[in-house]
Amino acid sequence: MTLIAVGINYNTAPVAIRERLAFPAEILDNTLKNLSDVRDISEAAILSTCNRTEFYCRTDSDDQTPLIEWIADTKIITPTDFTPYLYSYKDSQSIRHMFRVACGLDSMILGEPQILGQMKTAYHAASQAGTLGKTLSKLFQHTFSAAKKVRTDTAIGSSPVSVAFAAVQLAQQIFDKLSEQTALLIGAGETIELTARHLFQHGIGRIIIANRTYDKAHALAAQFNGYAISLSELPTHLAEADIVVSSTASQLPILGKGRVESAIKKRKHKPMFMVDLAVPRDIEAEVEQLRDVYLYTVDDLQNTVNQNMDSRRRAAEQAEEIIDTQVEHFLAWLRSQGAQETIRDFRIQAEMTRDEVLQKALTQLNNGVPSEEVLQRLAHTLTNKLIHTPCAQLRDAGANERHDLIAASREIFKLR
Template structure:
């Protein structure tokens, strides 16, 4: 099969090393071309993300460590740096690894879907750099199909495991109908953005985004149809909130017990559900002692996340079965490619014989030989030419072998000859 995967990822190398062995969009075309120019490497795809860099190559049968040689030449000292942290898979092991990567089974977050888009980008970049051929092209296309099947046939992606999703899940348990609820989100970073999008997907009635930088709050609010305020304006809006979810980088609490008590009075004791995702905490722990306040911190979300992770682990076992089956399917296709040159040679020879006897038959007809006689001669001559060498080899094999004759058995299978 002659496939190789050489790489490092988040489980084998620290971020400092992964940064060295990465290729951004500007560097990638040159890297693809350079590796492709190695004498024993025919096709190349390079995947480079924050969590992994992997080189997929289709190589010659006499491949002799061309990837290591290239690394030593392309980036001085890089091979020495990664030689104790890298992994290398060959043939069906390389196929299986790619399918696991595409399906999210090798990701930092089990089952995450982003890696599939990154693989498709890597495929396109290799296509543009003209380093993609029939073997890797078919392999990656099949990997995309396998990943789609895994997501369709298992629950690998149906149980989100982010802190943001867990916070919204808790909100739905407290407020069965989010369409009547108002949420105050404190912060405007990635986690709060995910929270906002989950709330929006669940039909939240209204969102208020509070952030130290009002401009960032406005940008997020515009995306999720929310309303932006500064942190200083929170006391005036806290009473409007049924749900408060906070995730900032503040070193000191942002919501104190006094501010929350004032909001509760304005709400006439209507409860507020609060989730503090921040570390250090944004909401004073004493707030949780107030009646009508349901306060959860990031540790409280662990059970929800662990439950969903277990669901993904169960789905991952199903996914592995799908992948094993599909690896066998691709291996069969690769083996079939070994027969292509033989099939082509047989067809070429048959076409030469056909052209030769047809030319002879046409000349006979032109010379006055009856067409029926010329056609019969054509059929007889072509049959003899096509079967002469196979017949000779079978007789020779039978003469030389006393035991069960594999060539004769193969001929029976090849021509579907029944006993």
């Protein structure tokens, strides 16, 4: 039995290759069933995200050719087009790799938590498809436990490492309850989408999306139960905003000191938290001079992000030590499975002997033999039958000078 992990990720393959090897959720069930039918593969799971596609398999051979051929046939791609980008791990290294992936140690953003949820999705998909057996099921469960321990015992996920997340955490420090605040987000790109997602997840009361193209603003706002406006409507809605985050590609400032000053007066000087994530700036630097306005730039937040990345790197070192221990725990479980078949056979043999002796005892009781005599015979016969074979083997071991076997027997039977 061999455990393998084979895949590509953002480090090894360009987007064009990752796209071709991706497996959408809607086809995963049939895909997994087909994969489990591949020669030598007895258990299988697939992790497919925008940054990686990985195959976790229990196989009866070290040969990965059947898997490679299956990927090529399924994705209609020649092996030479994707094999240069593949990495593969076996047994203890595949276990370590799964643990590291689940903990975010192999992610583009060190320690990011989303990958653990994606790993759980992969597990549930394989479980529903019926392609998990005892070994991979146990490995996934141990993977989740290892990730939880890393999250609990290290600070790897405690500090924001994106400017969007840093902005939201800063807002939480300024406002007691985000649920009572309105956020105005200017732009509709990736950074604003990420900011909106973080705010939404942290329970922001209301989101307004402003963008030059109204349709883009509306599409983004709809994802977060928000309200869309065009840039021309900014003066009307600016005073509603407790939090303003701007990230556009404009070459000129979108918000000037005068416009913000007017909004503050309408708000009766209720504080406004503003974050300018654009380069060049969307918000005039002079806005910082206004009372009741807390203005932060991308540079302010980037310093925080850099410090937090250093913190995560130190936590990652601790996480690697935890993973080393967890890998050994799982390997110990795997090794113990090698004895299960022997234990099962030994138990079956003992139960057959018991049933045989018990049946004779019951027959004797039915024939009127005194119960005390029957019990004595049962105990004597059962003892002799259970120890006969081990004693015979030990005598042969002594005759053949198999001292190792004799020593092992003393340990197994705990003989002093």
